[in-house]
Amino acid sequence: MKPIHLTRARAAGSASIVFKLALTSLIMALAVAPARVTQSPERPRSEDGYFQETIRVAPGVWTFAEPRFHVQPIGNVTLIEQADGLVLVDSGGSPGSARRLIAKIRRLSSKPVKAVIITHWHGDHTQGLAEILKAWPAARTIATKATQAHLRDRKTMNTPAVFEPSADDAFYKQNQGFLAYTQTMVEKAPDPASKAGWSAASRLFAQYAEDMRGAVTITTTEAFDDRLDIPDRRTPIEVRYLGRANTDGDAVVWLPKQRVLVVGDIVVAPVPFGFGSYPSEWMQTLETLRTYDFKVLVPGHGAPQQDGVYLARIAAAIGEVRSKIAPLVRQGVSLDDARKQLDFSNQAQGFVGADPWLRRWFKEYWIGPFLTSAYKEARGEPIVQSLTGE
Template structure:
């Protein structure tokens, strides 16, 4: 779980949320809105587990897991947001191979990519957890500091808020619930209640091995490059590159269909993505959302990052404060290209990219980025 993203769910308009459970190919049929996922073999022995909650439509988000089955072991990229969710991926791994998971890469500090570590520790004694050194520092300072508050008071308060609104039948905008609205709220409440015991179960397991540049693993003929190419979505983003298979796992340096920009570094993010772009990837596995088979989505995202930062710099040059900058920055053309008429993506775009990206760009333009909370 990513606590900032979970909090942002409250800003999503009701009409901009949907339950896409029916589209998931792997689904435990429970009444409590457990997230579904789809497994895709992107290269021989390399499987992507893409969760269907990238838009924050339920109790949070879960990062995509990339499972790399080697000659003698398994390497996993990202461990989901709760042990209960990670155990579902582990169950699928065991269907694919009896080989042990020896390394789990945590691409960055957001909890939806590493708070499931304990499930791997319990299932595979001796497993190593690899991350950038900044990831560990930020996980301690940012994610762990808010975890107890979120599971003890934050999520219960969110459940109570939705239950009150459901009982009254009135949306935040004052309009009465439609039949569809009521069904969506019931689904949200069920999803939140499903997540609560999962959050309570978490005993954080931090990475056991840190790197500052790259780590190359050789597994028979397979080379696995765990690399740090610069700051972007966080100051400790790792990506994983399989040169023989031409598969690239980006972590949250890339998220589809609505980017996440909390705590980001827009100027350096563009540079980091440019470095990734030099790799001859045929398959790009984002931290969330649909697998990409070319660079078109990356190029669009880099273009939008550049526009966001340029407009924020122009606003700061005019002496505008943050609220005035929010009004001055116009990303409507990009919003249209990302959203493509989908109200669910529209809500996520506004909450997960537009609001935090403009603030971070404004701070960057003022030279205050490194002083601000992440």
């Protein structure tokens, strides 16, 4: 991936997330971890990347992004200025992150937010929406039909549609549990990279637990099938559904004049997310993305990119898993045995190098869940969107 050299505007204060589905391993570990939390847990440091940087990706287009990996994922948010108002792509991952985003947006432009496009249903992209609408109640909210339906479905989302004190307390307690678990892992970490990673994760969960107070899930007022345009003389916006990929309703945003392509979690760096994904269709969707003549590609997580190198790497990774799982499925090998037999260490090396902390999460967030999806697909079983990705 060619490093991007874009204007970094006024760093400080912004988004976080909610992405419970990525935390199945933590949830399992919690069953045995003591749920003790120190009195005043430390909060994120600037190098933790919890409060994302403002990156100007084109004239009138900014992304609030963070290049680093986070155990509790932090979804990018993109701000697009049109003549009569601002359009957001995604909403921040918590009410707290959305409040910080609102302050940043107001520093960049005095225009109102007139529309919010949600790329997919995962909480790290949607849990700030209610807060954004408190600031700009007249804003349109837009997603694909599948995403709109998930946002209405209490079984998919981890916060209710209307504030419920008991659910809020339960979620807070769960996050305190994650915090306690990450603190115990700091002590147990076998190497400096993992120790630093768990320390950053504990600071992140301390902030995230507070940021998620009062969170609710609201769905969008508008849904589209394949395309929706938001015209503007200088910065027209094309919203497209190109097929299933990371979820069953990933929206892509294309700015033809600026040649900026915002792709949600179809592309995530440095570690892609494999939960509940659609391997063969994801490959096709990536092929379609490669036909766009973009100057800047904004992933769902990680820094904006200026070439198709990383797109190609994800496509190759998907292809490798599919081609390795297919013969095992034909032989009737179980998923557990397939996991034991298959080795993806070269793939891990290509994405994250030798870093043991990132290697761990490459396995947990990418290979593990993606192998499940590829196995199901090879057997012709349905892949269902859910919090656990199972």
